[in-house]
Amino acid sequence: MTKFVLISDLTLSSNYRDFPLLDFLPCAPSRAIPGSVYRFLKGPGLPALPDGQAKFAPYAIRKLQASLLRKYEAKDIAVAHEDHLDQFIKDDTEIIGISTMDPLGIGPTTMSYYVLFGGDMRPWVREEWDVLINKVNALRRGKKAKLVVGGPGVWEFTVLPEELQKMGIDYVVQGEMDDVAPELFREITDNNIDEQIFYRGYMSYDEKFRKVIKKDEHYLARGLTISAYPRLEDIPLINAPSMKGMTEVMRGCGIGCDFCEVTLRPLRYYSPQSVAKEIAINTAAGQDNAWLHSDEIFAYKHGNLYEPNEEALTELMEAVMSVKGLKTANPTHGRISIPAGYPDLIKKLSTILKAGPSNWIGVQTGVETGSDKLAKMHMPNKTLPLKIGPDGSFAEIVWQGVYNETKYYWRPAFTIQVGQEGETVEDLWETISMINVLSNSYSEGRPFEFTITPLLNVPLGRIKSHSLNRNVLTVDQLAVYYASYRHLAKMAARDGFRNTNGNFFARAGTGSLISGGGLLMMKWIERVALKAGVDIEKVKRYSVDGRKEITNLAGAYKA
Ligand code: SF4
DSSP states (O other), rough: OOSSEEEEOOOHHHHGOOTTTEEEEEEEETTSOOHHHHHHHHOOOOOTTSSSBSBBOOHHHHHHHHTTTTTTTTGGGBBBBBGGGGGTOOOOOOEEEEOOSSSSSSSSHHHHHHHHHHOOOHHHHHHHHHHHHHHHHHHTTSSOEEEEESSSHHHHHHHHHHHHHHTOOEEEESSTTTTTTTHHHHHHHHOOOOTEEEEEEEEEOTTTEEEEEEEOOTTTEEOOOOSOOOOOOGOOOOSSOGGGGGEEEOOOOOOOOTTSSGSSOOOEEEOHHHHHHHHHHHHTTTTTTEEOOOSSGGGGGGGGGGGGOOHHHHHHHHHTTSSSSSOEEEEBOTTTTHHHHHHHHHHHHHHHOOBBBOOEEEEOOOOOEEHHHHHHHHTTTEEEEEOTTTBBBBHHHHHHHHHHHHHTTTTEEEEEEESOOOOOOHHHHHHHHHHHHHTTBBBTTEEEEOOEEEEEOHHHHHTTTOOGGGGGHHHHHHHHHHHHHHHHHHHHHHHHHHTTSHHHHHHHHHHHHHHHHHHHHHHHHHHHHHHHHHHHHHHTTTTSSSSSOOOOSSSOOOO
C-alpha cells in the first residue's frame, strides 16, 4: 500500500532539451505555440523506474520525500511517474501531494505574455496543470485520498480561490515544511489538524508589501508553536536523484529588494560537504551537471555589506567539482554587482567550474531596471558592496558586470520589470538605453552574452477581475519589451544552434525552432508595438547612435 503519492506539475518534469531558458516555454500561450512544437521542444519524456516511480523528480518533491522518510517507511511513499499514477492511487491512498510553480498560469513570466497576446491565451502551464488535475481526480474518484498542493505557486490560489473547489483540492500548504512534513501528513490523514502547529490560513502581502495573515480553512501554514522557518539541521538531504541535477546551496537572501519575498526568509547555508553529498546522488544516476540553487549565490556566507566571501565560494565550488562523475555546474541566481566589482573572484570561479567557449556558466540575474532612481527606490542594496553613485550609475555597474562575465564565460539571463511603483517614461527609456548599449558591446572581442526577459508588475486586483489585456502596457513599456525582444532575437540567432544538445536531428530541430522562433517573436512584438504607436526606429537607434551613451566605461562599447 502507498499512503502518500507525490508528483509535480507536469511542466517541472521535462528537460526542455537542456537548452538555456527553454524551461520558460510552458509560460507561452498554447494558441501561439502549436502542440507539436511545444512537445518537441519539451523533449522526450523522462524515464520511469521499473516499479512506476520517476527516476528523476523536481528537487522540492525529493526534499518532501526525504522528510517523510524520517518517519515513514519507503513503501509508504511513491514519487510517481506521470504515466504510472494509476499504479499508486488506490483505495488506501491517504494523500496525493502535488508541487507546483505556476498552476493557474498567472506567474510573472506567464503574465508578461498575456499583455502581448491578450484574450484567453491558455498558457501551456495551465493546459498541463488541467491535464494532471483531471487525471488525478479521475483516479481518486470514489476513494478517500485527499488532494494537497504545495510549492512556490500556491499563492495563485489566494488570488483565484474559486479554482480550489473546481479542482477538488482539499488543502493548500504554504511555506517551508521540511522539518514537520511527517507531522503535517499524519494530521491531514487523521483529519485532526493541530492549529497551534499548523495555522489554518495563509500569509499574503498588501500593496506596500507588508505581511498580511488571512484565515482560510483550505490553507495550512506554519503555526505559532513552531519556528517560522525550519533550521538548517532539520532540513534533510535528498536521497534520490533530482531533475536537472538541482541541489540547494542556501536559503534566504536578505538583500532587501522591496518586491521580493525571499528576502524575508532567514539565511541558511548548506556546508560544501552536504552539497557534494546531494550531487553524488545525481551523478550516481548518470547526471553530469549540477544546478546549484540559491536565490543569491554571492550571498553565500557573505561578509560585511554583502561583500562576497571568496574563501567560502571557492571551497563550495571546489567541493562541487570534486564529485566523481560531475563535469559541469552553475549557480541558479546571482546579482550583477559581484562580477562588476570582483572580476578576480569570477575568474577564479570560472577556473574551478572549467568555464570556456563550450561551457558557459548560465546564471539568472534580476537587473529589473536601467534607472538609478528605480534601482535606489526598490532595490537599494542590490549593488552591495558597490554603491550607485560612487561606483557608477546602476547601468554602468550592470555593464561592467556583463563585461567581466562575458570575459570569463558567464552568461546571465536578466529579468527587467516594467510597471514598478514610481516608474516614469524617462525611467523606461533609461532601461532601453541600457539594453541597447549592452546589446552592442564587446568583451575580449566577443559580443556581450546575456538574455533579457521583460516582466510586467501586475496588480493582483487586475488578475482577480480578469481585466488583463493587450492594452495594459503603455507605449513606453511596450518599447522596453520591443528592445528586449530585439536583443533576444539576436541571441537566439547566435546561440540557437550552438547550445543545443542531442543527436543531429534534435539539434537541427531545436536550433531552427529557437532561432526562427526568436525572430518570429520579435516580429510579432514589432507589429504589436507599431500598432500601439511605439516609435520603433527610435527604440532601434536609442543610445546606439550615441544620443544617450553610457560613458566612463572601459572603451569596449562599439556604436
Ligand atoms: S537580491 Fe534577489 S533574492 Fe535577494 S532580495 Fe533582491 S530580488 Fe530577492
